[in-house]
Amino acid sequence: MCSLNSHLSTTKTMSNQASERLKQNAERIMQLWEKRVRDEVSASTHQDSLVLQDSLPLYLNQLIEALSDRMVRTFTQITDNQVESTRIGKQHGHERAGYADYSMSHLILEYHILRQVIFQVLEEEAPLGVEDRDIIIGSIEQAVNDAATQFSETLRDIQELFMVTLTHDLRGPLNVVKLGTQLTLRRLERGDSHIDVAARMLGAVNRLDLMIQDLLDASRLRAGQSLKMKFEECNLEGLLEDVAEDLSFAYGERFVVVSDADIRTYCSRKEIRRVIENLAINAVKYGDPSTPITLTLQQTETQINLTIHNQGKPISLDAQSILFQQFRRTISAEDQTGWGLGLFLAKSITEAHQGTLEVESGEGQGTSFIIKLPKVML
Template sequence: MSNQASDRLQQNVERIMHLWEKRARDEVNASIHHDSLVLQDSLPLYLNQLVDELSNRIDRTPARIAADEVESTRIGKKHGHERAGYADYSMTQLIFEYHILRQVIFQVLEEEAPLEVRERDIIIGSIEQAVNDAATQFSETLRDIQELFMVTLTHDLRGPLNVVKMGSQLTLRRLKRGDSHVDVAVRMLNAINRLDSMIQNLLDASRLRAGQSLNIEFEECDLEVLVQEVVEDLSFAYGERFVVVCDSDIRSYCSRKEIRRVIENLAVNAVKYGASGTPITLTLQQTETQISLTIHNEGDPIALDAQSILFQQFRRTISAEEQTGWGLGLFLVKSITEAHQGTIEIESAEGTGTSFIIKLPKVPDRVA
């Protein structure tokens, strides 16, 4: 292979970037908002790297090839990182930029003579790798930006929400029993608690997506007392629909706060999606090493295809589309359960209703 392609590319880097920018401004909507230097960012670096890949003046030792791959990846990721920082750029537009660049490179380099097959393969392979690197980094950077936004937003919401919550609690305490405004105050407080729970779910989901673990603090818990407390609170909002069936003296090492969230979430879901007016049964059982909590409701079964997505974040079944929430509740139920080294199962069939079954070790390995 001669150096003609490498030399022509080196001589035409500025022209290629000029032609590329002109087409990008005509065909990539997001590009019209940026000046020339911002728009081009790392692409001239990429072209210079491609000059070296096409050259036969450089001894292509395994070490040199590996170094070039590292540098090429760095440049591609730099481009993807920078594009993700612009709110108007999408993944599709990022990839399209590279398609335009490939077309312009071939257009300029083949003006005088066709490229050799090997030269075309090098260019195509290089462009494909650059697209992969840029797209991967674009996704990772966009995810990080979204996570930071979510954490910041939910944190900032907590302040005014706590003020409203405290005010509602104070108002409720000062109202006399039988006052017609008690029901309004209770509804307000329940709505605030639901919003607070949704915010906490967003924060926890953000941590999990970022690869962090939930902050689980284990302590000895009387699970029967915990279930009874949850049922008492829920009965205040949803009526006397809850039935507790429990073995005696069920204790475990767990996070009282997080297991309470699991019970509340599953019980409220049973209210939302179960048959109206039918009982919701919470059953606690134990063996020597394991505790089982089953929350059962009557009503239509959950289809098998819907069961497969129940525990995925931001996914909702058709029956849940009209309900409020982020679609994070069951994702977090599963995450909390697994953080306790437990499992969650679903049993749902026509005529028998739906059961969510949580199984927890009495003493998780990290506590034993």
């Protein structure tokens, strides 16, 4: 019968053999891996050798250490090794995300090829032990997870930076067009045949400005930031009248305001206006163009309800389930312009006011978006 010490010695020897074989063949493994990657991963063809291999030699060094002396490593050593392995995997994912041609599937395929090449080379002389195989497989699976996670995060950061930069750069020329259109509109006499054209131009510029702001705010929310809001006393009835009047320039006299009385609360006037505009424009896009859009303001002792209603084809229950998700659009919305962010932001802004945004839609009753805000005593 073998003693425990004898078993540990045998296991350690086998582990050292696998580690030593990997160390001796590391350069060859990288060469074989690179050759296969160039043949099988289309995105790799534009990268030179140093760029393509980047952090993988560091990963092999970590794997060599994981295979050596595994029975005598302390808990601290194991933890340090895992931390360093995670760092290397994330480094690889970060680097790959910076290459325009690389996708997540390309990244994962690289690791699958690496695992195959490692086993091919290390088992040329003799099969690996079960524990050594488990260590290699577990290490590569963890590396794939770390690299894929970092790839996604880095790609998201790149996209966020692109969107913020793009929207920022668009703001300058857009403001020039907006100010010029406003000046032209002021100088036109009532009854002038060009006043309708100028009004529609201004409406289009305002919608574009709103789309840019939506994109910026969505980027902030995805980054975990909160929207900047200035809370103050708001006359909601007056705000609703202002929105309806402005929208009438672009969409015609379709907006009907119904209000109980002079309703006031404490809110971010600018952001609540955006919510109303988003929902009203949404009603224009998807409602029956021959029917009015009704903006109704009501209050109870504890709550303020603001409803935007339009007639037209109802929203199915399936579509309602994704209605407030960012960049998600229903089938009926696919031929419409916009980012697919308006309802997502409307809901986010409403919730920032401790309120809710709901939808009710059915055959013959049209569609209603209902903003429910807590009544704040002034």
